[in-house]
Amino acid sequence: MKLNQLSDNPGARKARKRVGRGIGSGTGKTGGRGQKGQKSRSGVAIKGFEGGQMPLYRRLPKRGFFNPNGKEYQELNLGKLETAVSAGKIDAAKPVTEKALLEAGVVRRRLSGVRLLAKGELKAKLQIEVTGASKAAIAAVEKAGGTVSLIAASKQADAST
Numbered sequence: 001m002k003l004n005q006l007s008d009n010p011g012a013r014k015a016r017k018r019v020g021r022g023i024g025s026g027t028g029k030t031g032g033r034g035q036k037g038q039k040s041r042s043g044v045a046i047k048g049f050e051g052g053q054m055p056l057y058r059r060l061p062k063r064g065f066f067n068p069n070g071k072e073y074q075e076l077n078l079g080k081l082e083t084a085v086s087a088g089k090i091d092a093a094k095p096v097t098e099k100a101l102l103e104a105g106v107v108r109r110r111l112s113g114v115r116l117l118a119k120g121e122l123k124a125k126l127q128i129e130v131t132g133a134s135k136a137a138i139a140a141v142e143k144a145g146g147t148v149s150l151i152a153a154s155k156q157a158d159a160s161t
Contacts (some may be wrong), residue, residue, distance in 0.1 A: 016159040071112035071153055073132055078140055079120015080106060086124075095127040098151075122146075 004027050019031035033040040048055045051075045084090045089104040101107045107114055113131025125145040132151045133141075138148045 005082065034064060073113050073115035074107045074109060075110045075117055076107055076130070077116050077117050077119040078122040079138060081116075081126070082122050082124060083129075085126070092124045094124055095129055097129045099129070107120065114149075116141075 012132035016025060017032075018025070019027040020029070022028045030040065038046070039046055048057055050056070066155050068078045081090070081096070084104055085092050089106065090100065091095055094100070095152075098110055101114060102110060116137040118134055118136035122128065122140055122144045126141065127146060128141060128148045128149055130148070131151055133148050133150065141148050
C-alpha cells in the first residue's frame with residue numbers, strides 16, 4: 001500500500017450543508033430558518049430571553065459572595081506526602097518545597113500555594129516549605145522530627161500555574 005492509496009472509510013466524511021443556494025438544493029430561499037420572526041434574521045442573541053416574561057435567572061434568589069481577591073490553595077494531606085516519600089518520589093534528605101511537590105506529581109497545580117493538612121500519618125523526618133499549614137499538621141510533622149516553614153503566597157505563583 002502506498003500513501004496515494006490511503007482513503008477514509010465510506011461515510012467517514014460528510015459534506016457540510018450549504019444553505020441558501022437555490023430552491024433546487026432543498027435548503028434554498030429561507031435556508032432552513034422558516035418564515036419571518038426574530039430567529040429568521042441575522043444577529044440574533046436570545047439566550048436568556050423569555051418573551052418579556054421575567055427570565056428564570058432573575059426570578060431565582062441569589063446566594064453567597066464571590067471574593068475576587070480570595071486565594072485558593074492546593075490541599076496536601078500528610079498521608080499523601082508519606083506515600084510519596086515511601087515510593088521514592090520525594091527525597092526526605094532535601095527540603096520539600098512546592099516546586100519539588102509539583103515535579104514529583106504529588107500536587108497537580110500550585111494555585112495560590114500549597115496548604116498542608118493533617119489527614120493521614122507522617123513517619124518521615126521532613127523539612128517542609130509550604131504556603132500554609134493547619135496547626136494539627138504542623139504538630140504532626142514536628143512529632144515525626146521534621147519542621148514546617150511557611151512562605152508568603154506570591155503573585156508569581158498565581159501567574160506561573
